Amino acid sequence: MTAHRGQRSSAALLESAILDCFDGVTALHRAEIVQRTGLSRTVVASLLSVLTARGVLLMTHVERTGTPGRPAFAYQLRSAVGPVLLIRVSGSALGLSLVGPGGVRDTAAVAVPSVADSGWVDGVREFMAKAEAAQARTRHVVISAPFPVNQAGEPAYPSSPALGGSYDVLRQAVEGVRRRLVDALDRPVLMVNDAQLAALGEASFGAAVDARASVHLSVRHGIGCGLVLGGQPFTGPDGTAGEIAHVRITDTGPDCFCGGTGCLATQFGTKDIDLALAGLYGRPLTPAEADALVAANDPRAVGYYREVALKVARALAGIVTVLTPDVIVLDAELGPAHVPFASSLADGLARYCPPLQVQGLRLLRGRLRDAQAAGAMAYRPTGEQRLPAGRP
Structure with missing residues (x-):
């Protein structure tokens, strides 16, 4: 067992060669990446598959111009698609972080006297509007949950007297924030465990x-x-x-x-x-x-x-x-x-x-100084996180 970092693996170096191709470029086809790197089609295809699965790259349809046939696939850096908003619930306040490819771009704190109060929702909207006026549209909102979250996006531990009052208060506060923002914002609002966000951040960028x-x-x-x-x-x-x-x-x-x-x-x-x-x-x-x-x-x-x-x-x-x-x-x-x-x-x-x-x-x-923020940037919504029927 070692407590130090060795040389970067050959796989990491090859991935860097792929990512370097995107400097100053919005999107690339696989053939263009093969040409730029000099790597074989098989190696490039394998690396693109890994980077796409990890959320570093996005695969998109690009319409062909001037030639018949099916739409072509192109790859984009996920970081080029837009920032995300990370929300951390702490007591009676929210910590807001706008996270882009270079890290945290802007932060703010919004008081939440009560989840039912509308003032804090307006505060979140204003923060997003100000940030998006100067930058790109926010892709999605991630709420950092200090408890495990299941694949449906719900707390893994249900409310129960055995779990104690402090857990119930925390769970209800975070869930309440999420429900209000699902109603108020026109983009996905996801709840993800804080430790998982940090793990994904270090695995993706650290x-x-x-x-x-x-x-x-x-x-x-x-x-x-x-x-x-x-x-x-x-x-x-x-x-x-x-x-x-x-x-x-x-x-x-x-x-x-x-x-x-x-x-x-x-x-x-x-x-x-x-x-x-x-x-x-x-x-x-x-x-x-x-x-x-x-x-x-x-x-x-x-x-x-x-x-x-x-x-x-x-x-x-x-x-x-x-x-x-x-x-x-x-x-x-x-x-x-x-x-x-x-x-x-x-x-x-x-x-x-x-x-x-x-x-x-x-x-x-x-x-990473803020691994959770990096994890929010790397996190890929899967479509599995939905509010149950009957929930606002």
Whole structure:
């Protein structure tokens, strides 16, 4: 198991050769790409298939001019089609990010006193109108959901007294925002799990671009795990694939809102890892202060992140054993804590997984400052996310 990035694979270099063809060009036919790259038709066809499946390229119909026959296929960079709007729900406010091929282009915060209030909907419309006046039309809206989402675009965990009031409040808030925007906006409004967005972002534009199977771990603001297989996010039939926060890692422990006992999510006393770290010092800590403690090799801070990583390794071991991913990407927000966390995670996986499964596994630092935003840009609506009949 390695904790560094090796040379780029030959596949990644060939993909770069394909993408370089689109500099200053709106669309290209396959024959034109063959001519520009000098690669064989078979190799180009295979690479185009991979890049299209991963959402980097779009295949479109282009009418032939002056010659009879069927419409020709051409390829476009998805980034050339237009930006997306990413919405993150935080308490009684929405964080809006307009995301384009170069990253986040514009941001805003909109207060939501009540989902039923119309003022915040107008605020979202105004933000989009202002952004689109200066740039291209927004392709779709992605709402980042801090809970698993099934293939129908609904929360994977239904409302239930066993899940606890805090989950119900959060679920209802995010769903309420989505329902209002479906009515108010004339484009697709999708709900996608936040960990899956981050995983797709790093797999499409970041540290895992050359991986066949990658795992992304979010840590600081809640343990989350996203899976990307063959360039596509994998959530399983019910949307809960990768939910390591609800893997039982001890036979004794607090009850979890998922209905289990001793889950990873119950081990830190709070969803926010930095808040749990602050408890060791008996005072609030800003992210910068937490980073400074780790950078100074403070034994309590370093030991804390090592302990968290060992618990995560125990929950993650089953996924690593079954999927044998090429890469595990650790959230870039870990900052200086990446070093002790990655080291302890590697030790834990070596302890809990068969040796062969972790022999070539790479643990990489995330490259993207906002992996969720990159994931929203890469996300491809499949037509599966629809509101159930009778829902507005």
